[in-house]
Amino acid sequence: MSFRVLIVDDSPVMRTFIRRIIVPSGMEGAEFLEASDGAEALDLLRAQWVDVVLTDINMPSMDGEELLRRLEADAVLKTVPVVVVSTDGTASRIRQMLSLGARGYVKKPFLPETLREELERVLGGAYAG
């Protein structure tokens, strides 16, 4: 089953890394959109549907925290599951992002399988594997 992933990260090499590990890890149906910050991500989300958002926290212009707040404030976009992918693994940060509506949190560095498992968990029945 195909699904669409929006990768939000200001690092192009990190976006490339995430893209290249998702498909070989068994999720062949993935289509990818990319944004370099929260503002760009919001524009994309308002223009087209995505099944899951993978977002960094520290980004210029609009960070991941503000992106989550904006999504939660939007009746339609709040239904899009968001997984935070960040180097910040402090417990307080994880709690904060989950309280803001993130469905999952993957701390960098991570194994490809970890991200795949988190995606499968968040996508649930939408992804048949």
Added chain:
Amino acid sequence: MPDNEWNEMLAAATGEVLETMFFTDLCGPAPAGASPVEPRVAARLCFEGTPSGALTLSVSEQAVRALAANFLGSEENDPLPATQLGGVVCELANMICGSLLSQVKTEEHFKFAARLIGNGDESKPRTGAVRNSSTLAACRLCRREKTHAGRGCHSNGSCRSSMPASPARLSAPTPRTGMPRPTAAPDRRTGKSWSLRPAYHRCLGSQRKTHSSTGSRPAL
């Protein structure tokens, strides 16, 4: 927290990042006074919180290409643009720093900002530098235990910290073929292997720490 604890944490963080995301292994500490061979790609990541400070990472271009090939899934000999090489070093510094600070017990959130700083001249040991051709990376941490007004770096990217700590670790990147390999081994296709040997020295250069060259794993 004493410097040796920071060193151990930095070593653990560096090893975790290299092994998990760059499919590269650790081999042992650098010889005293060693710095990465030129040309180099260097990045400084300033972090703000408690503590605040900066982490500087300087990697030889040869090693960056090997790391980038592993990270991006490209062939090692592919001509990657300089922006991608710089991006890889920034991301590596970002993850090492994030992994390091995740071990700090604090309820405070950290802010990060990474930037390229040219060829890493600022990472050169201030005195008595001995070039060693096998040294491929150097990592350096400056920190302040207390939060002060302002950031961990000056606007020109130089370190604002007055309480330096020396990081430490040794690593050996693994060339890749196709999908990432989680364990270190020489590339059977090219027969090449790499040894990253970060040099550890104090931020302000007044005192340099040295480590024995025996690591938990041999250099490849």
